[in-house]
Amino acid sequence: MVADGSSLLLLLQMLHFAPACREGALHVLYALASTPELAWAAAKHGGVVYILELLLPLQEEIPLQQRAAAASLLGKLVAQPMHGPRVAITLARFLPDGLVSVIRDGPGEAVVSALEQNTETPELVWTPAMAASLSAQIATMVSDLYREQVKGRIVDWDVPEQASAQQEMRDEPQVGGIYVRLFLKDPKFPLRNPKRFLEGLLDQYLSSIAATHYESESVDPELPLLLSAALVSLLRVHPALADHVGYLGYVPKLVAAVAYEGRREAMSSGDMKDGGNMADRKYESDEQPAQTPQE
Structure with a gap:
């Protein structure tokens, strides 16, 4: 029979307050x-x-x-069928998707090694400064959480909004766990899940096109161009994914989006041309000599 919630919580707390018992608690x-x-x-x-x-x-x-044992423990928790996805979501609030994938894949030694490396790939950006910042945040969180829990209450806990090692990358476009600009620099990088990246690019491209039409002030106008460039690069490197685009029903949506964009550009250029013609006509009328009224 599995121990009750308070006993499980005590085992987890021992990782914090009982260094001599950590190895046994981890086991x-x-x-x-x-x-x-x-x-x-x-x-x-x-x-x-x-x-x-x-x-x-x-x-x-x-x-x-x-x-390494702690990393392996996290990997096994992420794989738990019922609540493992919730654990993965919690981890992703702290760590980049690339590191969560490393934890999921294991082994624990590989996770420790990845955390100590300076990495910049389309799937993972991680630096010693990011690790140090996250360590400090976690230390503070653990102290606060333990202080509340020793009062005898099982606290429903959630990750604070500001808790993340990814603050410096928050403005970098990311799709399906892939940093788009870094992917464009190295499109042949072996992605873990290119199909997921493709689906994310298609969704965000169509969304960004729609947003530029209706919310032009709050949307980066360069985003659709960036996403379309990533789509082209991905399909060049993985041509077999082109069939997947058709299976998902994106082709009509893409054609409609491109057609709409073409009409919008045509209307815009037409307005500019009409404006130029009106200016020319006004200029010509200004140049004509004024007629003297006949008496």
Whole structure:
């Protein structure tokens, strides 16, 4: 029988307050990680931050073996059928999608290695400064959470809005976990899921086209061009994906969007031409000598 919520929470808290018991606690937690109860505690009662504190230590030296075990624990929790997706969503509030994928794939040693590297690829941007910033945020969060929980209450916990290691990349266009500009620099980069990227590009391209028509003041006018360039590059590198575009029913939508854009440009150029003609006519009328009225 799985331990109740308070016992599971105590095991997670031991990762924070009982360094001598961490290895044993990690072993027990890993054995229970396939249960919905522990996955729920990780996602909704702050268990994720207790584990991340080991994975991204601020000052304390955590043995590599324990950090790898913490990463493996997260990977198993993410794979839990019932609440694993909720754990993954919680992790994605802290970490880039690329690192969440590394955690999902494992092994734990690979996760630790990825966290310590300086990486810039279409799927992952990660620097030591980002790691240090996130470590500090997690340390503060864990202290605050533990202080509340030791009062005897199981707190329904959620990630604070500002908690993220991705603040410096927040303005960078990202689709399906891929940084679009970095992809355009290296379109042959081996994407984990090019089909997901394709679907995201199609959706966002059509949305951005519509937004530029109706919300021109709040939308980057260069975004449709950027997304269309990424679409072309993706299909050049992965031509087999072209069939997928048809299967999803995007072809009529794309044709309609391009046709609408063409009509809009034609109307715009026509207005400019008409404006020029009116100016010419006005200029000609101004040049004609005024007639003297006959008496």
